[in-house]
Amino acid sequence: MSIAFALVTCSDTRSLKEDQAGDALERFIMDAGWQLIDRVVVTDDRADIAAAIVRAADELGADVVLTCGGSGLSLRDVTPEATRDVCERDVPGIAEAMRSHSLQITPYAMLSRAVCMQRGRTLVINLPGSTKAATENWEGIVDALPHAVKMMGGGGH
Numbered sequence: 001m002s003i004a005f006a007l008v009t010c011s012d013t014r015s016l017k018e019d020q021a022g023d024a025l026e027r028f029i030m031d032a033g034w035q036l037i038d039r040v041v042v043t044d045d046r047a048d049i050a051a052a053i054v055r056a057a058d059e060l061g062a063d064v065v066l067t068c069g070g071s072g073l074s075l076r077d078v079t080p081e082a083t084r085d086v087c088e089r090d091v092p093g094i095a096e097a098m099r100s101h102s103l104q105i106t107p108y109a110m111l112s113r114a115v116c117m118q119r120g121r122t123l124v125i126n127l128p129g130s131t132k133a134a135t136e137n138w139e140g141i142v143d144a145l146p147h148a149v150k151m152m153g154g155g156g157h
Contacts, residue, residue, distance in 0.1 A: 001146045004063045005029050006038040006056030010049050010070035010079045011129060016041050021068050021134040025127070028138055037062055044070050049082035057086075057122035063149045065122055069129025071114040079126050080115045087117035087124055094125060094141055094148075101140025102133065109133075121152045 007029075009022045016022070019041060029036050038060050042048040049070065056062045070079030094116035102109030114126035114137075125141070127134045 001150065003032075003034040003145060003149050004037045004061065005034060006060055006062035006065045007036060007040075007068060008049065008052040008056065008065060009039075009041045009068045009129070010044055010082075011041060012044045012076060014041060014069075014129075019068075021127075021129055021131040024131050024135055025066060025068060025138060028135075028142070032142070044076040044078060046078045046082045046085065049079055050086045053083065053086050053119065053124055057119045057124070062122055063152070064145060065119075065124045067124065067126045068134055069127075071112055071126045071128060073111055073113070077113070080113045083115050083117050083124050083126055087119040089118040091116040091118055091123065091148075094123075094144070097144070098127075098137040098140050102136050105136055118152065123148055123152060 007022055009019050026036055038056055040052055042052050053065055056065045067079050070077045095114050099109050099112055116125045127137050
């Protein structure tokens, strides 16, 4: 199954060249045989993050938008709020699975405010900004993504 991903890194301090977590996620997507149709870095600004999600979903037609960063407890971490601003449906099981998987590795996983939501037929998943944490979260959910995309596209169980 082909899945089109867009990757939105949310950071005030990283450029595309310095985005190691994004590099890792891009490799995982490509290694699975899926496609990365867009990759951008935006500031930790709620409106900028929301606009990047809308562009990826509505203009580029991404099946899955991965945000990377901005889901912690810093006052500049506004990715979950931006995601909620532009998505209609909550998909709490994916965020719960990420935290559950990561809690097996570190107690800090409970500090994540990441959400997963649906904008039309696009799944938006908030991942942490660190390479280690983004990798661990990806590993906890990747097997469910093809089925999620199939369901959003109108496919049956």
